[in-house]
Amino acid sequence: MNNHQSKLSTQAPNSKRFIACPLCESRVLLMTLNDHLDICPSNKHKTQQKQHIPRQGNTLKSYLSGNNRLPSTANESSPSSDKTSSSKRNHEVINLDNEPATPAAKKTSTSTTGVNATQSSIESKLKEEIAVLKKSAHLPLSERLRPQTLREYVGQQHILSQEKGPLFQYIRQGIIPSMILWGPPGVGKTSLARLFTKEASAVSSSGSKDERPVHYWMIETSATKANTQELRGIFEKAKKEFQLTRRRTVLFIDEIHRFNKVQQDLLLPHVENGDIILIGATTENPSFQLNNALISRCQVFVLEKLSTNEMCIVLYRAIALLNRSRKLLWGDIKALQLSRDIMEYIVDVSVGDARRALNILEKVEISTRQDDKTNGKGNSAETAESEEKKVITLNDVRDIIKNNSDSILNTYYDVKGDFHYDAISAFHKAVRGSDENASLYYLARMLQGGEDPLYVARRMIRIASEDIGIRDNSLLSLAIAAHDTVMKLGLPEADMALVHCCVALARAPKSVEIYRAWNNIKSMLNENKYSLASSEIPMHIRNAPTSLMKDLGYSKGYKYNPDYVDGKVKQEYFPEEVLHKCPNKKELQFLTGKHLGTRVDPDLLKDKK
Known part of the structure; x- marks a missing residue:
């Protein structure tokens, strides 16, 4: 050598x-x-x-x-x-x-x-990779891209942070509590449940000094398909599994809010006894949809909508996977490349739903793949030159989305969920605050999301009396007319009637005099203050339809106002007991003549300076 x-x-x-x-x-x-x-x-x-x-x-x-x-x-x-x-x-x-x-x-x-x-x-490794890609090629992109480790999981750092994340602390100890994961669609509730079980089981196995450490395994089901018999079978299987192998069963129930009261009650004793560890995923507010007894036995973790940057991370990973498949499975096709503007547009139209964003990306990828195959039929040199010049633009992506959509893209709106109540509340407050543009925005968001237009029309009738009241009596008639228009025409023909009424209500002068007076009276009656709810009606203003009632003094001494000048007479209408117990007669003046309050917003003063 x-x-x-x-x-x-x-x-x-x-x-x-x-x-x-x-x-x-x-x-x-x-x-x-x-x-x-x-x-x-x-x-x-x-x-x-x-x-x-x-x-x-x-x-x-x-x-x-x-x-x-x-x-x-x-x-x-x-x-x-x-x-x-x-x-x-x-x-x-x-x-x-x-x-x-x-x-x-x-x-x-x-x-x-x-x-x-x-x-x-x-x-050999390349063949193995191709085999894996072929095996999963039929799956949706969102399923192929599911994270395999907690490091690959994107988002929810408020509960997964290594410093203060409560969920991460459980993982570190190898403990899985019963919990409810509450968040909007496509934020990773199912993936988090799987990874949580996997990571906690690994920590429990490696860190335990017990000769037979506790392991975890997961059974997944959905409230849309699971029945009472299936749940009972799972409970029995979980008991036997722990007795034989010391493996604790984690029962993951997707869409748990769809369970009825009987099914939810069936879970209670098994969660209480530790037969199973329950992880429920829901898009609805657990306070409204789940039994209080079940909520008290579970911890509730709120998952937030993914930010734009987090959504872009998911999309970049998806593009890398798609390009690998394009190269190895479908030939040496030009790699898919999307600009940051296009990525952010996909994020915007997906409304924070990662699954929806990946579905849109898959549509874009398939459309460009077809274009590449079509272009590849010509001269190879010309094809290569055209591929270098061709760049996917934002307008191309818009066209692809529109052409592949059965209907217009709707905003994220759940007619029966929390957003239903949040949106109508925001609409009402915008009208009350005389912000006509914000009022129109929330009206459009509700109608675009599929809200019942009659529900909106009924709320505007309420606004006409509650927030405008006697300052403009004509608006109550306008609101009723808008409701009738929706009844007779329906959408989309009746949309302008709703817009008309919405803007008129927002621009009108406001008065809450009657609203406050009514609430004050109801409050005093509920407390029976000054015997308002129990005092006797004065005899002189009672009705006397029979001679017996007249003989008993009903209607005696009543002064018929139209018989007097300007209808003015000296006559008391409040019960005598109330007048006797109420030291300050001003408390009985429910209508003060003040349409609005007297406070000054300090933020307005800051803006003027």
Whole structure:
């Protein structure tokens, strides 16, 4: 073995093999040769890539087998330099094992065998990857992209933070409590439940000093398909599983708010006794949809809508997976590339739903894949040039989404959930605050989301009396007319009647005099203050339809107002007991004549300054 080989064999004790790139002659690890060839500076175009090696009479396969040498370069002009370079190249595949020196022929044979073995290993791994991609190709993109570890999980740092995240503290201890995961669609409730169980089980197994540590395993079901009989079977199976294997059963129920009261009550004793660990996922407010007894036995974790940056992270991972599939499964198609503006547009139209965003991305990818296949039928050089020039624009994505959608994109709106009440509350407060633009916005958001227009019309009738009241009596008639229009025409023809009424209510002067007076009276009656709820009606203002009642004094002494000038008489209408018990008669003046309050908002004063 020459000095060159001896020096290199003693430099690195690890078993690594290097090889010179057949295109640029730079030395790279053999294991990364294919990756290097993809980004090699000498490999600038596909058409040139195919001609680099054959032009020299060699191929990559023949070079790897040791039958041919590398292409000559400009530095190999002299015989001496050619001899030196040739000698160098013959030993570019270097064995860095701590082995005794061997003859050059045997060394070359060993190197060639190593190259073939490594190449075979790379091809084997590539085949395995292709097999995995083919196996999951039929699944939705959102399912293929599910995180496999907690590190891959995106979002919900308020509960998963290593510093203050309450859920992470449970994982660290290897404990899984019964819990309810409450959040909007597509934020990762199911994925979090799976990863939580997986990570906690691993921690419990590795960190426990018990000879038989407790493990966890998950049973997944949905409230849309699980019945009482199936639940009882799960409970029995969970008991036997723990007795035999010390594995505790985590029962994950998706859409748990769809369970009726009987089904929810069925869970109570088994959660209480620890037969199962319940993880429920819901998009509805647990306070309204779940039994208080069940909520008291579970911890409620609120999952937040993913931010724009978090959604973009999910989309970038999806694009990487799609491009890998495009290359390995569907041929060497041009990689899908989307600008940041396009990504943010997809995030906006998906309204914080990662699953919906991935579905949109899949539509875009399939459409561009079809375009690539169509363009590939022409001249290869022209196709390559057109592919370089063609860039997916924001308008292209808009067209793809519209063409593949059965209907217009609706905003995220749940007619029966919390958002139903939150939106109508926001609409009412915007009208009360005389913000006509915000009022229109919430009206549009409700109608676009599928809200019942009659529900909105009924609320506007209420607003006309509650917030405008006697300041503009005509608006009550307008609100009733808008309701009748919706009844007779329906949407979309009646939408302008709702808009008309909405703007009129927002612009009208406001008065809550009658609203406050009415609430004050009801409050005093509920407390029976000054015997308002129990005092006797004065005899002189009682009705006397019979002679017996007249003889008893009913209606005696009543002054009929229309018989007097301007209808004015001295006559008391409140019960005598109330007048006697009420020290301050002003308390009985429910209508004060004040339409609004007297407070001044300090923020307005700051703005004026």
